[in-house]
Amino acid sequence: MTSKTPLRVGIAGLGAVGLDVARRLIDGVIEGVTLTAVAVRDADKARRALPQLGDLIAFRSMSALADDCDVVVECLPPALFREVAVATIDKGRLFMPLSVAQLLKNPDLITRAKEKGARILVPTGALLGLDAVRAAAEGTIHSVKMVTRKPPKGLEGAPYLVERSVSLEGLKEPRKIFDGTAREGAIGFPANVNVAAALSLAGVGPDRTQLEIWADPTVTRNTHTITVDSDAMRLSMTIESIPSENPRTGKSVAPSVIAALRGLVSELKVGS
Structure with missing residues (x-):
């Protein structure tokens, strides 16, 4: 051999x-x-x-x-x-x-x-269920949405926040800081939305994948909730990823x- x-x-x-x-x-x-x-x-x-x-x-x-x-x-x-x-x-x-x-x-x-x-x-x-989304994309996907919640520290310095002079320091309650498409999120949060980018590439593309980003001082893990509606399935999943030494990235x-x-x-x- x-x-x-x-x-x-x-x-x-x-x-x-x-x-x-x-x-x-x-x-x-x-x-x-x-x-x-x-x-x-x-x-x-x-x-x-x-x-x-x-x-x-x-x-x-x-x-x-x-x-x-x-x-x-x-x-x-x-x-x-x-x-x-x-x-x-x-x-x-x-x-x-x-x-x-x-x-x-x-x-x-x-x-x-x-x-x-x-x-x-x-x-x-960190994207649990990526295979399922890819399978759904072989048929017709009607909608894809992701809601991301991260500790404020993991979002600091994002261009979207810097350009708008948004500070997350001392945040006491969850705050929605972005609502748009995965493509827009990739521009405004290039180090934070790799999961959303992967989801969009597996499914209906970056312009049809909806994304919300929340700065949430009540969570200690990077949390992503995804819903997919297609002709073959309706999929809902939540992933709680423990941050690595770099708070923007999960273990x-x-x-x-x-x-x-x-x-x-x-x-x-x-x-x-």
């Missing part, structure tokens, strides 16, 4: 999620998957967090990360998204973005992936990436 060539993974960004994914891969949680390279802004900080970097695992620039990787996992601030996305797609690799809202702002990347023979794979993340995101990577090499994959 011949052994398979390991799937080579590169990680762009070692924040709370990227570092968690890197450590899991280094620990060998997926047979047949290896962490090959990382791209970071602060190499010294990254090396302190992961001593293996620079020795067993290579440092690469954002544009060169895909040179010797089969899959690139993007865990970056939104401003750095496009550079690594374009470089990965142009090399015909598999691109796994966590800044999913950026796909709504860069729709040309999907066409570009088709032209270059690349693929874009969005992990489930479920890193395991979701690992599950997506496992699905690329496993003999058995459950779910579409």
Whole structure:
């Protein structure tokens, strides 16, 4: 029996999620998957967090990360998204973005992936039931709505709030701060609505997916309530995601990436 060539993974960004994914891969949680390279802004900080970097695992620039990787996992601030996305797609690799809202702002990347023979794979993340929404989209979806509630700290600094001089400091009761489409939400809250962006891409698109965002001091978890009405089903679900070290991101995101990577090499994959 011949052994398979390991799937080579590169990680762009070692924040709370990227570092968690890197450590899991280094620990060998997926047979047949290896962490090959990382791209970071602060190499010294990254090396302190992961001593293996620079020795067993290579440092690469954002544009060169895909040179010797089969899959690139993007865990970056939104401003750095496009550079690594374009470089990965142009090399015909598999691109796994966590800044999913950026796909709504860069729709040309999907066409570009088709032209270059690349693929874009969005992990489930905190979105329970994504498979069900995709199944519903094979028929006719009448409506999709998401209501997101987050602790105020997780929403601070969002462009939508900054532009309107909205302060959440000292908030004592829930406050609705946004009501619009997923596309509009991706522009105003680029670091907060990746779940809504993924939902819109799986279902009826960003202009027909309705989104409410609440700053809620009474919750300690990022809470998403989703309702989908289609010709095949009516779906209602609520997800309460425990925030990671980065309050904008839930602890479920890193395991979701690992599950997506496992699905690329496993003999058995459950779910579409």
